[in-house]
Amino acid sequence: MEDSAKAYWSATLGLLTKILIVWFLVSFGAGILFAPALNSIHLGGYPLGFWFAQQGAMYIFIALIFYYRKKMGEIDRQFDVHEE
Amino acid sequence: MELQTTIYLVVGATFALYIAIALWARAGTTSDFYAAGGQVGPVMNGMAIGADWMSAASFISMAGLISNMGYGGGLFLMGWTGGYVLLAMLLAPYLRKFGKFTVPQFIGDRFYSKSASTVAVLCLLVASLTYIIGQMTGVGVAFSRFLGVTSETGIYVGMGIVFVYAVFGGMKGITYTQVAQYCVLISAYIIPAIFISIQLTGNPVPQLGLGSNIVGQDVSLLHKLDLVVSDLGFANYTTSDAGGMLNMFVYTMSLMIGTAGLPHVIMRFFTVPTVAAARSSAGWALIFIGLLYTTAPAVAAMAKTNLLRTITPGVVMGNADPYAADSQLVYAERPDWMKRWEKTGLLKWEDKNGDGRIQYYNDKSKNDAFKAKAEGAGWKGNELTVNADIIVLANPEIALLPDWVIALVAAGGLAAALSTAAGLLMAISAAISHDLIKNVFVPDISEKNELLAGKISMAVAIVIAGYLGLNPPGFAAGTVALAFGIAASSLFPAIMMGIFSKKMNKEGAISGMLAGLFVTLFYVFAAKGIFFIKGTEYVDLIGGPNSFFGITPEAFGAIGACVNFAVAFIVDKMTPEPPEHIQAMVESVRIPRGSGAVSGAH
Incomplete structure (x- = not known):
């Protein structure tokens, strides 16, 4: 039980870390730090860095939360700690 | 029909709807009052979070800010949405599993200390009260611009409406009116945006229109805007950042963790039946919020283009x-x-x-x-x-849209301000009746009397909010930044450490919260005056404006949060571990199984 609880928590932390890396890359990375470089690429009429800061990051945030919900549900069932 | 009559009809109809909902959703128990009985579905809760979150500032002012700031305005968009990723993964499911009514209650129980909970109540009250001033003035502004009455009258009417559904319905009444208010405010925002996008780019989807060519020209809207504004001596629209890259980075981070730590939003996650539902509500909330937030930059750039098109x-x-x-x-x-x-x-x-x-x-x-x-x-x-503010408010007129759209924008602005005000009032009254009266002063209060105390504190909070709205203190403009700074530097780190660090003890958490709060207030007050009182600025003492690596006071919450974490871990290492049963409690908060209905038991 003790070991299973530890394994569950480290699986959870692993998932959170992966998601936070993407979260950081799309907003602080593409939207701010690399925005000037990305602006030379165009997505339709959008300079890419500008697009990430004012559109793209938000779409990816939504996708991240639903991905988290799905994966977390799988981890819950795998370690048998899901709700009835 | 005259424009004024149409506006009265549309706004009157939305108010009648809110009151009808209030009569239907009255709160009979403390569980109804604090957590809407714990039976709100994730989609409904997502909409309610959306209305709770999107304030008069989001609805009326944000597009205008972006319009002036250009690319740098993206910090509001990323900051106020990215916080939901943190909230969804780091806080909401665990706080829902913990299963109590309020945020200070979590902090008090987890850190086995009434002082910790009292510090949290204090942070909550300052953050929520400063935030609510902006909502009340927003109600006044919307009334005076659209309904031809003074802003005082507007605030009285707004107080009356909120009183009806918040006092009698508590969280239950607020939840269902917020769902209705979300529908009103989102249609009021998107309908004019669609028309403007069609007029300027021929594309009915504003998010795509912003990346399209201007009608009849072989040049994209954003490129044209860049050319025109630089011809007029302004910074390039798509590249002008907000006070340098570092400041934009820190500002965005502050808004994100401030968003995740604002108690009136966190509380909404206590209204869903399960941990899984808490996770999905965050996703739905961000979809509903994203609808407005991805439209806002299109409104910003298109309104700017329309303004320049009118003049030149x-x-x-x-x-x-x-x-x-x-x-x-x-x-x-x-x-x-x-x-x-x-x-x-x-x-x-x-x-x-x-x-x-x-x-x-x-x-x-x-x-x-x-x-x-x-x-x-x-x-x-x-x-x-x-x-x-004209950017949003005058949009339908600039685009020559029919009167009913103008009326809808008026109703939308009011819905945005009222729904956020109600959520804040809920957080304030729960902190007073539950965390102060029940937890500290009268622990053996009966359920019936606690419900009564909740309703009375709500009524008192409405009167105070109305008073502050009518007599806005001189510091009104800087207050929203203060609310985010406090949430980011005190509440967010304390809650997060409570969940993710089993060994964090009360000494660490309390000193962390106080240190984070102190550092943030110190920096903000240096530039804006002690408690925003003019003449008490001491900015020279800290080496001039923005002396800390060029970071503006509004952006400082993230630095306060770092101080909070650092102090908490150092103090934690020097003081005894938390007791066994607290560590066991953290273990149980981390797993979803066994989540019960939320309750107020201690």
């Missing part, structure tokens, strides 16, 4: 020379909407060079080439001042 039609819609005398609009021939907004004082024109035409440009530009051109054209300074 040939330059925006063709390739006319911006410095030629006949490129600028003759003041006497200005459109009706400009005349209407001039009356409100939000739009002002002053003919500095006496040519009867409107010159709108950046007269503070440091670019010598531009200054020479402006001088050569005989410009004697910028002649038009445009308040940022």
